[in-house]
Amino acid sequence: MTRAHVYISGRVQGVFFRYETKNLADELGVKGWVRNLPDGRVEAVFEGEEGLVKKMIDFCKRGPPGAKVTDIKVEWEDYKGEFERFSIRH
Numbered sequence: 001m002t003r004a005h006v007y008i009s010g011r012v013q014g015v016f017f018r019y020e021t022k023n024l025a026d027e028l029g030v031k032g033w034v035r036n037l038p039d040g041r042v043e044a045v046f047e048g049e050e051g052l053v054k055k056m057i058d059f060c061k062r063g064p065p066g067a068k069v070t071d072i073k074v075e076w077e078d079y080k081g082e083f084e085r086f087s088i089r090h
Helices: 017-028 050-062
Strands: 002-011 031-036 042-048 068-077 086-088
Touching: 002 050, 017 031, 017 042, 017 050, 017 086, 042 050, 050 068
Parallel strands: 031 086
Antiparallel strands: 002 042, 002 068, 031 042
């Protein structure tokens, strides 16, 4: 089990990025959260099996249709198991 803290830059707000991220996380059983940042980036934390977390990161590298990801920063962290589900934070 692993944890990744991710920051996504580009045209990533107003293109259903958070909702599509949550849908995929729910489908894969990955836990954590996603939110928009005031500077236009999207921030997310993913926890789960390493292969599934990597699938989430791969999705974030391209985003949903309409998104244009220009940069992604991934910080690998120790798994904490603190989440019961995946949520969208406001």
